[in-house]
Amino acid sequence: MASIKPTPDLRPARLNALGEFAASIAHEVKQPLAAITLNARAGLQWLDQDPPRLEEARAALRIVLEASMAATGMVRSLHGMACQTAPQRATFVVNDVVRDVLQLLRAELRLQCIGVTEDYGPDYQLNADRVQLMQVIMNLVLNAIEALKDIHDRPRTLALRTAIDGGALCVSVADNGAGIPAALAERIFDPLFSTKPGGTGMGLAICRSIAQAHGGCLRSGDARPHGAVFHLSFKEYTLWTPSRS
Known part of the structure; x- marks a missing residue:
């Protein structure tokens, strides 16, 4: 009777890959999120001035928007790399x-x-x-x-x-x-x-x-x-x- 070879357990490798993916996301989006926090606070401070410093507040909000888009794009990029999809050129x-x-x-x-x-x-x-x-x-x-x-x-x-x-x-x-x-x-x-x-x-x-x-x-x-x-x-x-x- 032929022996049946056990099926290899791929779960540890998958868990390691998921851990690396999670570490990658945390590493990549950390700075855009920090920029969002810093500039959101700055924007609120400019608005609290008397009179409000509207142009400075707008500049801070523009950076918040850019950082948000950067973080979203980086998550998309990492997901694409994990799935081995081609870059969006x-x-x-x-x-x-x-x-x-x-x-x-x-x-x-x-x-x-x-x-x-x-x-x-x-x-x-x-x-x-x-x-x-x-x-x-x-x-x-x-x-x-x-x-x-x-x-x-x-x-x-x-x-x-x-x-x-x-x-x-x-x-x-x-x-x-x-x-x-x-x-x-x-x-x-x-x-x-x-x-x-x-x-x-x-x-x-x-x-x-x-x-x-x-x-x-x-x-x-x-x-x-x-x-x-x-x-x-x-x-x-x-x-x-x-x-x-």
Whole structure:
């Protein structure tokens, strides 16, 4: 009589996958939710002024709306990645996405006393999933903010740059923190590996997956004289030209 092989129990693997998915959502939407809270409070404070500061309140509410849309888009993006669906591509200017990320994180950057330098090249376009690109840049900026929290012996700085480098459109995010130990330079992209206490270890893994899904790459390096730099690059891009209509 032939022996019957037991059916493998797939539940632990599924539970692990669900745990990673939940950790990913928590990691990705944390900052947009923080931006919503901060700017909702600011908007209420502007309205409580005598007379009410309506223009400032409107600006705060615009950021609340943008952050809400970003959080919704990120959840949609993560769900799509989990289900292995194709990115929702559209054509957009990369510089605009970088500016949008900084707008959402402006309050946190001020709170951490981080000086920001922006260096934008010409307005190049990508045909990609805008929410996912925003997700990657936001993760890189948040990691830089985290790396700068323990720096007290020099001004904290963050530099964002867009340029053509080696024939590719490159978005660079550099900080002057402690940098990445050489032994960990490649491991930081591994799922569930984190150098931060309480970190999920999902952020950079998701970022690299998004870059690769768009035919791009994400790499890290040393910033001089201090800190780390991340380069997000794409070989397929076009120069934006204003409509004549």
